[in-house]
Amino acid sequence: MATTIDGSNSVTINSGSVLGITSGTAQASTSGTSIDFTSIPSWVKRITVMISGVSSNGTSNFQVQIGAGSVDATSYTSVTSAGAGAYTSSTGFLLTGVISAALSRNGHCVLTLVGSNVWVASSVIANSDTTYTTSIGAGTKTLSGTLDRVRITTVNGTDTFDAGSINILYE
Amino acid sequence: MSIVALTSDTLVASPGAGQIEYNGQFYGTDSNASRAQMQRLVLATSQASTSGTSIDFTGIPSWVKRITVMLSGVSTNGSSTLTLQLGDSGGIETSGYAGGCLQNGTQTAWASSAMLLNRTGAAVQVNTTQAILTLLGSNQWVLSSTVYSNESGSIYMGVSSGAKTLSDTLDRVRVTTTNGTDTFDAGSINILYEG
Numbered sequence: 001m002a003t004t005i006d007g008s009n010s011v012t013i014n015s016g017s018v019l020g021i022t023s024g025t026a027q028a029s030t031s032g033t034s035i036d037f038t039s040i041p042s043w044v045k046r047i048t049v050m051i052s053g054v055s056s057n058g059t060s061n062f063q064v065q066i067g068a069g070s071v072d073a074t075s076y077t078s079v080t081s082a083g084a085g086a087y088t089s090s091t092g093f094l095l096t097g098v099i100s101a102a103l104s105r106n107g108h109c110v111l112t113l114v115g116s117n118v119w120v121a122s123s124v125i126a127n128s129d130t131t132y133t134t135s136i137g138a139g140t141k142t143l144s145g146t147l148d149r150v151r152i153t154t155v156n157g158t159d160t161f162d163a164g165s166i167n168i169l170y171e
Numbered sequence: 172m173s174i175v176a177l178t179s180d181t182l183v184a185s186p187g188a189g190q191i192e193y194n195g196q197f198y199g200t201d202s203n204a205s206r207a208q209m210q211r212l213v214l215a216t217s218q219a220s221t222s223g224t225s226i227d228f229t230g231i232p233s234w235v236k237r238i239t240v241m242l243s244g245v246s247t248n249g250s251s252t253l254t255l256q257l258g259d260s261g262g263i264e265t266s267g268y269a270g271g272c273l274q275n276g277t278q279t280a281w282a283s284s285a286m287l288l289n290r291t292g293a294a295v296q297v298n299t300t301q302a303i304l305t306l307l308g309s310n311q312w313v314l315s316s317t318v319y320s321n322e323s324g325s326i327y328m329g330v331s332s333g334a335k336t337l338s339d340t341l342d343r344v345r346v347t348t349t350n351g352t353d354t355f356d357a358g359s360i361n362i363l364y365e366g
Contacts, residue, residue, distance in 0.1 A: 020234075020236075020365070020366050021236045021237060021365060021366055023236060023306065023308065025308075026307055026308030026309065026311075048237075048305055050305050050307040050313040051313070052307050052311055052313050052334035052336075053269065053334060083273070083276060083278065084276065104269075106269060106270050106313060106314075106332055106333045106334040107270075107313065107314075107315050107332035107333070108303065108305065108313060108315040108332070123315075124315035124316075124317075124330045124331075124332045125332055126270050126271035126272070126273070126330075126331065126332035126333055127270075127271050127280075128269045128270060128271055128280045128281060128333070129271065129278075129280055130271075130278045130279065130280055131278075132278075133271070133273050133278040134271050134272065134273035134278060134330050134331070134332055136273075136330055165307060165308070165311065166307075167307045167308050169236055169237065169305055169306075
């Protein structure tokens with residue numbers, strides 16, 4: 001249903017949508033191999049994944065996966081540039097190109113809905129070091145259904161998060 | 172204007188005179204400020220960055236979750252890099268920032284005193300930037316930004332990202348330089364905020 005608060009002021013709320021930006025619940029990325037955000041409403045068109053001070057115990061790059069009913073780990077077109085190098089992944093939206101277990105990462109990955117369950121991502125992720133450069137990423141993924149979850153994990157799926165916090169905004 | 176109270180899709184009650192509410196996100200006296208929140212995207216007043224050592228935006232509402240800081244054609248009279256600082260009711264905070272800036276293929280770590288918007292500066296350099304701040308939670312703000320620097324025809328593209336946890340709710344942002352003494356001499360700066 002569409003509910004108009006005031007027609008003369010053209011404020012319309014579509015089909016259960018929440019007015020404004022909704023924040024998920026921040027999760028400490030201090031253990032586990034993945035951080036999930038589930039029950040994302042069907043009307044969402046933009047999701048901002050925020051990572052702050054996040055590190056793991058290994059050197060596998062960070063990536064974001066999305067899903068409809070379950071997390072989908074295939075058929076991503078994703079590339080990240082880090083300094084002079086370019087890195088790709090088909091199992092997620094790659095956030096970093098090179099990584100050190102000793103360093104923490106900060107930044108955003110913004111997911112937007114193109115339409116027909118096609119999502120595109122862009123990201124900027126940095127650390128506080130000069131050796132490992134800021135990573136710039138982009139990618140696309142078509143889901144089989146309506147997105148309802150986002151996962152932050154590593155490419156090998158086995159490195160364990162050991163610091164930081166992660167949250168999402170959706171709208 | 173007619174005023175109603177909503178939760179999700181359902182009209183639930185008539186609010187008191189002059190009050191408006193939506194789904195727990197929006198409640199209070201119907202005013203310019205509350206209507207601004209309903210509009211979601213609020214443009215502050217643009218400031219000319221043609222003098223002074225810093226440009227402040229204050230009075231940012233507590234409900235804000237995203238701030239876009241925009242610099243258009245900004246330059247200074249010196250070579251200090253451009254920075255962004257956040258603050259709360261206690262003032263601008265000058266420690267605890269962590270991040271990195273990559274420009275023209277070279278990486279620089281932020282100083283802990285501010286968010287770095289460009290990696291190198293020059294008096295002839297003109298900078299255009301879009302920096303996006305989002306609230307992760309518990310006064311923890313995350314930044315990512317892009318910058319285009321034109322230095323007498325030499326173009327330097329850059330990106331920056333990092334985070335800062337404030338001691339209280341954000342209510343202000345400041346654009347300044349690393350040394351804090353270089354003076355702005357061109358351009359304009361503004362913010363968009365939304366919640």
